[in-house]
Amino acid sequence: MTERSVVAMADIEAGSQGALLQIGGVTAGYGDVAAIRGIDISVGEGEVVALLGPNGAGKTTTLLAAAGVLPCRDGAIHWRGAVMRKPLHQRARAGLAFVPEERGVIRALTVRQNLEIGRGGVDATLEHFPELRPLLERPAGLLSGGEQQMLVVGRALASQPKVLLVDELSLGLAPLIVERLLVALRAAADDLGMGVIVVEQQARLALQTADRWYLFNRGEVTASGDRTVTYEDFETIYMEHMLGGSHSERA
């Protein structure tokens, strides 16, 4: 056994079993401020994990640390059991895709051209979102918000990542389209074994889809659970946790 494989095995034991991506005790932030502290979240094959919580709670920061955009001040990102220190573009090659909040469409290019730039191509995207077919020759800037999100999420799914991180899936979108997007993420997990971490403001929809959820409050995960939770129970948990801090927003 090489020295390298011994190191890898030690890391596997340190990581959570079977996790594709593990955010292990991560503290990260901006300047001197730690925006997230001691975050522990993992996603395995075929799992959808939802990150929930009020504005400024640390959900985006967590994804940025997982994607390698922000360094970990403490803790580490484990990728299939080994510590991952690569920058974002190398993580993408390893199979990590990240859909940030600002939907990365090139507005002047057509939908088809936007998809051709992606790693997965046009046909593979249409398999996830056939709704895009009649829109292929339209400039992406003329799509509705929901159509743009289908383009961006579909393009990411088409690249066949092992793990997909999606920030603010539903920003500015109607519940019907959010449901459609969540169905596509669920299908990618169920049919392709993809691991998905999604930040979602509409907790009711997220809880219907996700296998597990984590509630963020002021830079920490203060509650988590699985799909056995009802929305009513979650609302109670949410209120208790927000009232315990200085926030009083609702899910």
Ligand SMILES: Nc1ncnc2c1ncn2[C@@H]1O[C@H](COP(=O)(O)OP(=O)(O)OP(=O)(O)O)[C@@H](O)[C@H]1O
């Ligand atoms: N670029 C930045 N520079 C300094 N502080 C930042 C920066 N981005 C975020 N923060 C701060 O870090 C904390 C966590 O922010 P983050 O964006 O992770 O929250 P969030 O849960 O994604 O919120 P939202 O639901 O509004 O997107 C907040 O206090 C925020 O003000």
Ligand SMILES: [Mg+2]
């Ligand atoms: Mg955010």
